Amino acid sequence: MWPPDDELLAAWRLLVADPDTAGAFCALVLPPLEADLTRSSPTRDPADISTAADDAVLAFLRRPAAFDPLRCPLPAFLRFVAGRDLINLRDREQRHHRGRIPWAGVELTHPAGNEWEEGKRLADHPNVRAAVAALADADRRVYALMCEGARDTAVFAAELGLADRPADEQTEAVKRTKDRIKARLKRAAGEP
Amino acid sequence: MNASTLRLAYRAGADPFFLAFALAEYAAAEGLDDPQLAAALGTTADLLAHARLCQSPRTDPDGFQADVDRIAAKFALDRDVLAVVARHGQVVAAMRADPPPAPAPETNGSVLAARDRPPS
Numbered sequence: 001m002w003p004p005d006d007e008l009l010a011a012w013r014l015l016v017a018d019p020d021t022a023g024a025f026c027a028l029v030l031p032p033l034e035a036d037l038t039r040s041s042p043t044r045d046p047a048d049i050s051t052a053a054d055d056a057v058l059a060f061l062r063r064p065a066a067f068d069p070l071r072c073p074l075p076a077f078l079r080f081v082a083g084r085d086l087i088n089l090r091d092r093e094q095r096h097h098r099g100r101i102p103w104a105g106v107e108l109t110h111p112a113g114n115e116w117e118e119g120k121r122l123a124d125h126p127n128v129r130a131a132v133a134a135l136a137d138a139d140r141r142v143y144a145l146m147c148e149g150a151r152d153t154a155v156f157a158a159e160l161g162l163a164d165r166p167a168d169e170q171t172e173a174v175k176r177t178k179d180r181i182k183a184r185l186k187r188a189a190g191e192p
Numbered sequence: 193m194n195a196s197t198l199r200l201a202y203r204a205g206a207d208p209f210f211l212a213f214a215l216a217e218y219a220a221a222e223g224l225d226d227p228q229l230a231a232a233l234g235t236t237a238d239l240l241a242h243a244r245l246c247q248s249p250r251t252d253p254d255g256f257q258a259d260v261d262r263i264a265a266k267f268a269l270d271r272d273v274l275a276v277v278a279r280h281g282q283v284v285a286a287m288r289a290d291p292p293p294a295p296a297p298e299t300n301g302s303v304l305a306a307r308d309r310p311p312s
Binding site for chain 1: 193194196197199200201203204207209210241242243244245246247262263266267
C-alpha cells in the first residue's frame with residue numbers, strides 16, 4: 001500500500017534537498033512498488049520482480065531531481081520504470097535461452113545403447129541379410145525394433161504377444177529373444 | 193529498515209555512485225562481516241544500512257572532507273575510519289575504470305631479463 005501522496009512528495013523533496021535521506025525514501029517506496037509489480041506480473045519470478053524494483057529505485061536515487069511530480073505521480077513513475085526493467089529482464093532471459101535444445105530432446109536423439117549401432121554394422125553383411133530373412137516372423141519384428149533403437153521392454157513384449165504377462169516374465173522373454181537374434185546374426189557374420 | 197530496503201542497500205554495493213560500494217570493497221579487503229564493519233565504524237548495523245545508500249563522497253579534497261564529515265555526523269560513524277573507507281572505494285573504482293594499459297605493440301608482449309654479467 002502506497003503512502004499518501006503528500007507523504008511521498010515530502011519524502012521526495014527531502015531526498016532532493018538531502019540525498020542522505022535515501023534510506024528513508026527507499027523504505028517508503030520499495031515495498032509498495034514490489035507489491036504492485038507482483039500483482040501486475042503474477043507469473044514472473046519473484047527474484048526478477050525484486051531486481052526490477054531495485055534497479056528502478058537505484059536509478060531514481062541517482063537523479064531524484066529529474067522527476068517532475070506535475071507530469072506524473074511518483075508511484076506511477078516508479079511502476080513505469082520498474083515495468084520497463086522487468087520487460088528488459090525477460091527479453092534478456094529469452095535471448096539467453098534462444099536456440100537451445102531441451103535436455104530431454106538431446107537424450108532422445110542418442111542411439112539407444114549399442115544395439116542400434118551393432119545392428120546397423122551387422123546388417124551390412126550379406127550373410128546377415130540372409131539370416132534375417134530366415135528369422136521367424138516375431139524375431140524379425142523384434143530385430144526391426146532393435147534396429148530402430150527401441151528400448152522399452154513393453155514394446156518388445158507387445159510385439160512378441162506377451163503384453164498380458166507379468167513384467168519380470170516379459171523382461172526375461174524379451175532378453176532371451178534379443179540374445180538369440182544377436183547370437184544368430186553374429187554367427188551369420190562369422191563373428192564369435 | 194525493512195528487508196527490501198536492506199537488500200537494496202547491499203545491491204547498491206555494486207555501484208561506485210553509492211557509499212555502499214566503498215563499504216563493500218573495504219569489508220572484503222579487510223575480511224570484515226557486517227557486525228565487524230559496523231563496529232569498526234563505531235555505529236550500529238541499522239544506521240550502517242542507511243549510510244550505504246548515501247552518495248559516495250566527492251573526489252576533490254574539499255568536497256571529500258565535507259561529505260565525509262556530513263555522513264559521519266548524520267549516521268554516527270567514526271569520521272577517520274569513514275575517510276579511509278571512502279578513499280579505498282575511490283581507489284578501487286578508479287582502478288576498475290582505468291585498467292592497466294596493454295603492452296606496447298613493438299614489444300609484442302615480451303619482456304627483457306637483466307643479466308649480472310655478459311655471457312662468456
